[in-house]
Amino acid sequence: MNRQLQTIFPRFLAVACILLVVAMPLRSQAQELRFNSGGGPLTLTVQSATAGSEPVDALDNSSEIFWDANFGVPAKMTVSTIAPGQNFDLYLLLSVPSQGAGGQGVVQPEVQLIDGMLDTDLLTGIPSTLPGRQGFGTLEYRASATVSDGNSTELGDDSHIVTFTLLAQ
Amino acid sequence: MYTILTSYGWKCAWIALFLGLASNSTSFSASAQTPPPLPNAIQMAGSSLTLTQSVTVSVQEINEITISSDVSLTIDTATPGTGPDAANDASASFNLTTNGTNKKIVGALDSNFSSGISLKALLVAPTGGSSSEQTLSNVAVDLVNGITRTTATNLSITYTAEATINAAPNGSGESRTVTLTLMDN
Numbered sequence: 001m002n003r004q005l006q007t008i009f010p011r012f013l014a015v016a017c018i019l020l021v022v023a024m025p026l027r028s029q030a031q032e033l034r035f036n037s038g039g040g041p042l043t044l045t046v047q048s049a050t051a052g053s054e055p056v057d058a059l060d061n062s063s064e065i066f067w068d069a070n071f072g073v074p075a076k077m078t079v080s081t082i083a084p085g086q087n088f089d090l091y092l093l094l095s096v097p098s099q100g101a102g103g104q105g106v107v108q109p110e111v112q113l114i115d116g117m118l119d120t121d122l123l124t125g126i127p128s129t130l131p132g133r134q135g136f137g138t139l140e141y142r143a144s145a146t147v148s149d150g151n152s153t154e155l156g157d158d159s160h161i162v163t164f165t166l167l168a169q
Numbered sequence: 170m171y172t173i174l175t176s177y178g179w180k181c182a183w184i185a186l187f188l189g190l191a192s193n194s195t196s197f198s199a200s201a202q203t204p205p206p207l208p209n210a211i212q213m214a215g216s217s218l219t220l221t222q223s224v225t226v227s228v229q230e231i232n233e234i235t236i237s238s239d240v241s242l243t244i245d246t247a248t249p250g251t252g253p254d255a256a257n258d259a260s261a262s263f264n265l266t267t268n269g270t271n272k273k274i275v276g277a278l279d280s281n282f283s284s285g286i287s288l289k290a291l292l293v294a295p296t297g298g299s300s301s302e303q304t305l306s307n308v309a310v311d312l313v314n315g316i317t318r319t320t321a322t323n324l325s326i327t328y329t330a331e332a333t334i335n336a337a338p339n340g341s342g343e344s345r346t347v348t349l350t351l352m353d354n
Contacts, residue, residue: 008301022223027287031218032218033218033219033220033248034220035220039220039222040222040223040233041222041223041224042222042223042225043224043225043226043227044223044224044225044227045227045228046226046227046228046229046231047228047229047231048231049230049231049233049262049266049268049320050233050234050266050322051234051263051264051265051266052233052235052264052265052266053228053266053267053320054266054320055228055231055266060224063222065220071216072241077189078230081224088226088228090226099274112171113224132211137295139222141224143226143228145228145268146268147231147266147267147268147318147319147320148268148318149227149228149268149318150228150268150269150270150318151229151231151268152227152228152229153230153268153269153337154230154270155227157225157227157228158225158226158227159223159225160223160224160225161221161222161223161301162221162222162223162224162227163219163220163221164219164220164222165217165218165219165220166217166218166219166220167216167217167218168216168217
């Protein structure tokens with residue numbers, strides 16, 4: 001019995017330590033960026049106007065994004081888009097509904113999403129420690145088109161691939 | 170055999186434990202001692218997370234037109250030797266919005282006036298368009314052509330009512346509805 005214990009225990013200890021080696025670095029460096037809700041393909045449709053005025057903007061706020069900026073240093077979130085042959089205007093505002101005691105960073109003004117744009121700040125100064133390190137916000141999209149921009153029947157829809165990036169600041 | 174396995178197991182345990190402590194020590198100290206990157210510094214691979222979303226913007230073809238007010242025209246004078254004088258009114262106006270190309274405005278009455286009475290309309294065209302005075306009837310006629318991607322407000326509508334000497338007096342008048350339609354050319 002003792003001999004069996006002497007054999008099994010070191011093996012168990014070895015396996016446990018190896019798991020510890022693998023798991024600890026992952027746990028200590030985990031960052032996260034995901035959609036809390038929505039996040040799927042969106043379509044914003046501009047479809048009405050008052051005679052004599054420009055068309056009414058289309059709005060969508062169905063997506064909520066969550067982040068955990070566990071970089072060990074302050075972080076930020078940026079946005080960019082790829083939309084070849086873009087004809088219409090698209091804007092994005094990150095609306096952070098609640099700020100913790102230490103704040104969750106500085107929300108930037110509404111960003112215009114233009115094909116090929118450089119990464120543009122949506123949220124800066126995300127704290128490196130909890131609770132401010134984590135947060136969530138609503139993605140408020142606004143599509144706008146003037147009459148001089150034309151319409152999708154003649155020009156086709158604009159298709160954007162919007163990319164959000166969470167990185168050390 | 171048992172002795173060898175036991176010894177081997179203990180060695181593995183100690184090595185793994187050592188590696189674990191070393192690794193943990195490295196990862197913890199890295200986050201504590203790594204200075205923040207310089208502004209606009211290029212981030213090392215793996216130091217950022219990305220998330221993508223597909224967004225489509227669709228703009229429907231929009232055509233809107235409104236007329237400001239009703240008008241009343243009275244023919245009640247004549248010059249001796251000629252027919253009754255025409256009556257004019259330019260108090261009405263229209264607004265329009267279109268994000269389409271090559272549109273036109275047509276006009277029609279819900280029903281024709283009595284024999285000897287006619288109504289003409291002249292609309293001010295928005296920028297880029299052209300217009301001409303036309304007699305209205307229950308069959309639509311082109312009033313403005315060449316309208317493309319424009320908004321306009323308070324564009325004047327001038328109505329002209331005419332009567333021949335054969336037109337019978339109609340007391341308080343005949344009311345008709347003028348319909349303007351913004352449509353493809």
